[in-house]
Amino acid sequence: MMSYKEKVIEGTEKYWNMLKEVADPEFPISVVDMGLIRGIEKRNNSLTVTMTFTSTGCGCMDWIENDVRERLLQAEEIESVEIKVTWDPAWTINDMTEEGKNKMKYWGVSS
Template identity: 55%
Template sequence: MAVNVQSEQKYWDALKEVMDPEFPISVVDMGLIYDIKEQADTIQVTMTFTAVGCACTEWIKGDIEKRLLEERNVHAVDIHVVWDPPWTVDRMTEEGRQKMRTWGVSSR
């Protein structure tokens, strides 16, 4: 089955509206989202968190699910959390790094 990259891009764009609760940076710019796939009416998200003990995991997952369910023809969201590869600041987008620098938080 061919991947509809243009279709999946709208889900990446949608998740740029979901903010990390600790910093006002999207989960996309934080580098937490590893992959998004569209399977019929279900969106499959592969993601990670900054730490295994992150207290905001359920909150972030709920925000991701809620936002994606707002998209047309999306009836389910399947979120798969992985720890390999682990999250590092290298996964952040340049926009995310710039926002961190603006707040005085080093991101290399």
């Protein structure tokens, strides 16, 4: 599985770092460390974020999408954020960063 740093397209590192500040509402882990962000593309003053969720029944999808959009719109140069949700490939624990996995262990969610 590709680490999130390997997914960073030149010129988007700032936005990945901004999303490290957006926590999953159910766990104190960023959406980046959860492995929910699949990619970020920047065109002019617009960002397209490709993301997934842990399940199709995730009750927090709207909240997470809104939090991602609101955080990225705080960048002065960004005027719009489009979010594309993908289910292929399906999210697995292997999508998490090592930091995310360690936080889950700390909180007793996994071993």
